[in-house]
Amino acid sequence: MSTLQMPRQLKVTPSPLGRALQHGDIPFKVVIALSSVTLLALMVGVGVMLWLRSEPTRAQVGWTFITQTTWNPVGQVFGAAPFIVGTLATSLVAVLIAVPLGWASPFSWPSCARRNCARSSAFWSKLLAAIPSVVYGAWGIFVFIPQFVTPLGNWLMNSLGHYMPLFHGPFFGASSLAAGLILAVMILPTISAISRDVLLAVPRSQREAALALGSTEWETIWQVVLPYGLSGILGAVILGLGRALGETMAVTMVIGNVAQLTTSLLSPAYTMASVIANEWGESRTALYGSALIEIGLLLFLMSLLLNIMARLLVWSVARKTPEQRA
Amino acid sequence: MKSQLARQHHLKRSPVHEQLRRTTNVAMLGLTGLMTALAIVPLAWIMFEVFARGSSAMSPAFLTDTFKPTSIDNGGGVWACHRRHGHSHRMGNAALGADWHPGRVYVSEHPNTTLDWQCALARTCSPACPRLSSVCSFTR
Numbered sequence: 001m002s003t004l005q006m007p008r009q010l011k012v013t014p015s016p017l018g019r020a021l022q023h024g025d026i027p028f029k030v031v032i033a034l035s036s037v038t039l040l041a042l043m044v045g046v047g048v049m050l051w052l053r054s055e056p057t058r059a060q061v062g063w064t065f066i067t068q069t070t071w072n073p074v075g076q077v078f079g080a081a082p083f084i085v086g087t088l089a090t091s092l093v094a095v096l097i098a099v100p101l102g103w104a105s106p107f108s109w110p111s112c113a114r115r116n117c118a119r120s121s122a123f124w125s126k127l128l129a130a131i132p133s134v135v136y137g138a139w140g141i142f143v144f145i146p147q148f149v150t151p152l153g154n155w156l157m158n159s160l161g162h163y164m165p166l167f168h169g170p171f172f173g174a175s176s177l178a179a180g181l182i183l184a185v186m187i188l189p190t191i192s193a194i195s196r197d198v199l200l201a202v203p204r205s206q207r208e209a210a211l212a213l214g215s216t217e218w219e220t221i222w223q224v225v226l227p228y229g230l231s232g233i234l235g236a237v238i239l240g241l242g243r244a245l246g247e248t249m250a251v252t253m254v255i256g257n258v259a260q261l262t263t264s265l266l267s268p269a270y271t272m273a274s275v276i277a278n279e280w281g282e283s284r285t286a287l288y289g290s291a292l293i294e295i296g297l298l299l300f301l302m303s304l305l306l307n308i309m310a311r312l313l314v315w316s317v318a319r320k321t322p323e324q325r326a
Numbered sequence: 327m328k329s330q331l332a333r334q335h336h337l338k339r340s341p342v343h344e345q346l347r348r349t350t351n352v353a354m355l356g357l358t359g360l361m362t363a364l365a366i367v368p369l370a371w372i373m374f375e376v377f378a379r380g381s382s383a384m385s386p387a388f389l390t391d392t393f394k395p396t397s398i399d400n401g402g403g404v405w406a407c408h409r410r411h412g413h414s415h416r417m418g419n420a421a422l423g424a425d426w427h428p429g430r431v432y433v434s435e436h437p438n439t440t441l442d443w444q445c446a447l448a449r450t451c452s453p454a455c456p457r458l459s460s461v462c463s464f465t466r
Contacts, residue, residue: 104362104365105361124366127369128369131369131372139371142375143375185368188365188368216347216348216350218354218355219351221354
């Protein structure tokens with residue numbers, strides 16, 4: 001009896017809908033689609049709200065908001081140029097310092113693989129990402145600025161300040177330089193961790209082939225490993241830059257918060273995120289609040305533009321073959 | 327023939343060139359090692375300072391005392407209890423979608439979870455944590 005029923009049971013096949021529901025394909029696709037749409041809607045919603053709420057400033061101040069260098073809320077004069085320049089300057093300093101340090105960490109892998117220190121160094125550098133930004137800020141105020149930034153700034157001012165406007169004095173500690181250095185420490189784990197993951201993804205056979213052909217370890221890194229993982233490493237740098245642009249608390253605590261346009265890294269400055277954090281509570285007039293929202297809109301657009309550029313850069317590098325890149 | 331000669335010439339490197347390659351290798355690897363060490367210095371520095379300065383203030387009272395105004399004896403000191411509960415409350419709340427209502431529902435339906443323990447802890451110092459205790463009172 002049972003032998004007769006078996007073929008009949010096997011012939012019963014569920015409908016496509018039933019099969020999809022049974023295996024969870026449709027619910028899974030619906031959840032994924034909803035999540036994607038929600039993310040996109042959130043981003044568009046933030047952009048639209050910032051655009052709408054900044055309307056009074058856009059109508060009254062116009063494009064001069066970006067180029068105007070005076071920020072005087074009492075006199076209802078709003079110019080965001082000092083904040084834009086401060087944000088870009090501190091982020092640039094941070095990237096210039098963090099990139100060599102962040103790249104070197106995964107590159108030191110071949111030399112210390114035998115001593116098993118590569119993993120521990122990666123672990124410790126990743127721990128930096130777990131420290132809250134307010135702790136970085138407090139450390140910056142109480143330790144980093146008096147013990148490191150002040151001597152360094154004084155030395156730069158005395159030795160190079162006469163020739164380079166970048167290091168003109170006076171110098172009191174809280175400055176773009178201090179903010180840039182703190183940001184460099186903060187974005188270091190991002191660059192280092194992603195670069196390490198990218199370089200570990202380089203096939204072992206590539207390294208071994210280069211070494212077997214007589215290359216030194218450095219030549220293997222420079223001519224084989226680096227071209228192979230260049231797109232990922234560039235992406236890591238852009239991600240670090242994105243974090244530097246939007247960082248608020250630590251920068252607010254060490255930058256000095258002075259809305260002035262200056263060429264010197266040793267002068268106090270202000271960033272876009274810092275001015276929003278500092279002045280939002282006291283923005284009593286509609287125009288003042290709207291000006292702060294427009295700064296937020298500019299920051300949002302800058303981050304968006306940066307991410308698009310990063311994506312294009314990674315695509316353009318990834319399209320090329322390793323031979324073309326070399 | 328020409329390319330073969332060129333290849334042979336390429337393979338025959340002078341001792342000076344070999345020495346230069348070896349020196350460059352050692353120098354660059356040393357530099358990467360130095361930069362790796364430099365990257366870890368800030369972490370060690372921050373941890374040392376936080377522990378060195380923070381450990382002197384650490385005590386059972388630091389963790390359990392509630393806020394006292396500066397005008398009273400021994401006042402104006404630490405109020406870690408309030409802050410800790412505010413912080414854990416924010417974390418739990420954020421994890422639940424930054425909404426009060428799901429938090430309440432979650433705790434009522436999931437006893438002995440982290441958020442439930444936070445609420446239980448909050449009730450022990452409810453005068454210091456009015457916002458958190460008001461949320462958690464919904465569940466018990």
